[in-house]
Amino acid sequence: xxxxxxxxxxxxxxxxxxxxxxxxxDDPRMVxxxxxxxxxxxxxxRVIAECSRQYHCFRDVTTFNLxxxxxxxxxxxxxxxxxxxxxxFDHVDLGPENAHIPHGDAPDLDAECVRYxxxxxxxxxxxxxxxxxxxxxxxxxxxxGTPFDSRTRxxxxxxxxxxxxxxxxxxxxxxxxxxxxxxxxxxxxxxIVLLASGESKREAIARLKSGDIDESFPASALWKHAxxxxxxx
Numbered sequence: 001x002x003x004x005x006x007x008x009x010x011x012x013x014x015x016x017x018x019x020x021x022x023x024x025x026d027d028p029r030m031v032x033x034x035x036x037x038x039x040x041x042x043x044x045x046r047v048i049a050e051c052s053r054q055y056h057c058f059r060d061v062t063t064f065n066l067x068x069x070x071x072x073x074x075x076x077x078x079x080x081x082x083x084x085x086x087x088x089f090d091h092v093d094l095g096p097e098n099a100h101i102p103h104g105d106a107p108d109l110d111a112e113c114v115r116y117x118x119x120x121x122x123x124x125x126x127x128x129x130x131x132x133x134x135x136x137x138x139x140x141x142x143x144x145g146t147p148f149d150s151r152t153r154x155x156x157x158x159x160x161x162x163x164x165x166x167x168x169x170x171x172x173x174x175x176x177x178x179x180x181x182x183x184x185x186x187x188x189x190x191x192i193v194l195l196a197s198g199e200s201k202r203e204a205i206a207r208l209k210s211g212d213i214d215e216s217f218p219a220s221a222l223w224k225h226a227x228x229x230x231x232x233x
Contacts, residue, residue: 001222001223001225001228001229001230002228002229002230003209003229003230003232004229004230004231004232005232005233006197006231006232006233007233008233009042009197009198009233010042011233012042012195012197012231012232012233013041013042013043013045013046014042014046015231016040016042016043016046016130016193016195016231017043017044017046017047017050019128019193019229020032020043020047020128020130021047021050021051021057023127023128023191024057024058024061027127028056028059028060028061029060029061029062030061030062030127030128031061031062031063031064031123031124031125031126031127031128032061032062032063032064032126032127032128032129032130033063033064033065033066033126033128033129033130033131033181033186033189034063034064034065034066034084034088034129034130035065035066035130035131035132035140035195036065036066036067036080036083036084036132037132037165039132039133039195039196039197039198040087040130040132040195041087043130043195044087044088045087047088047092048088048091048092051091051092051093052091056093057092057093058092058093058094058098059093059094059095060098061094061098062098062100062123063094063098063099063100064100064101064116064119064120064123064126064181065080065084065100065101065102066129066131066139066140066141066180066181066186067080067102067140067141067178067179067180067181068080068081068101068102068103068104068178068179069104069174069175069177069178070104070105070109070154070175070176070177070178070179071104071105071175071177072104072105072175073104073105074101074103074104074105077169077170078168078169078170078174078175079104080101081101084099084101100116100119100120102116102152102179104175104178104179109154109179110153110154112179113151113152113153113154113179114152116152116179116181117151117152117181117185120152120181120185125188125189125190126185126186126188126189126190127189127190127191128189128190128191128192128193129186129189129191129192129193130192130193130194130195131186131192131193131194131195131219131222132194132195132196133194133195133196133201133204133205133208133219134160134161134164134204134219135160135164135200135201135203135204136158136160136161136204136217137204137207137208137216137217137218137219137220138158138161138218138219139183139186139194139218139219139221139222140180140181140182140183140186141155141157141161141178141179141180142155142180142182142183142186142218143155143156143157143158143161143218144158144215144216144217144218145215145216146182146183146215146218147183147184147215148183148184148187148215148221148224149182149183149184150182150183150184150185151181151182151184151185152179152180152181152182152185153179153180153182154177154178154179155177155178155179155180156176156177157174157175157176157177157178161174162174162176183218183221186221187221187222187224187225189225190227191227191228191229192222192225192227192228192229193228193229193230193231194219194222194228194229194230194231195231196208196230196231196232196233197232197233198233201232204219205230205232207220208220208222208230211223
């Protein structure tokens with residue numbers, strides 16, 4: 001695991017955007033794993049600004065989002081589908097057919113998980129995956145106790161995760177469950193970049209730095225990966 005300490009959130013966002021755009025330049029058919037939440041917003045803003053000066057940034061790129069809330073439609077303001085359209089998809093030349101997000105309102109969520117996992121495999125697995133870091137160490141929506149070989153599945157969100165995400169919903173009512181790609185799926189990515197910013201993440205960053213690998217702290221699985229970079233601020 002490699003570490004880069006950024007002087008502030010702006011610097012972290014710029015560095016993350018640089019890595020993402022360089023990956024696309026190196027391989028215009030890159031398969032990206034993309035996160036949501038507060039931390040990646042600055043990265044997406046800088047990617048959009050740079051791509052507005054270029055042609056065909058995302059034309060041949062394929063993206064897979066890490067997760068989506070269960071039980072809400074795609075047009076719900078709190079859905080990650082809506083989030084991604086607002087923060088990235090509506091502003092770059094990524095074809096809708098190449099932007100993959102689990103259907104949280106699918107009639108059969110277990111079948112949707114199987115379908116999504118198969119789509120990732122059919123794309124040749126994830127080339128570069130960006131992750132956020134939860135205060136309890138979750139990556140994607142893989143909460144503490146998740147087996148490191150887990151695959152895409154429906155999960156129950158912890159109380160702390162729902163509290164942390166409450167202000168992303170107008171009524172502060174966060175769904176109790178979500179679909180998330182598993183830790184095993186994440187670890188099959190060719191490269192991983194973890195983004196961690198803010199005082200609320202200090203304890204989680206310190207625990208990750210300790211190098212103690214334990215399923216009670218999902219992010220510690222990243223120590224098993226051969227090419228993982230942590231950007232912290």
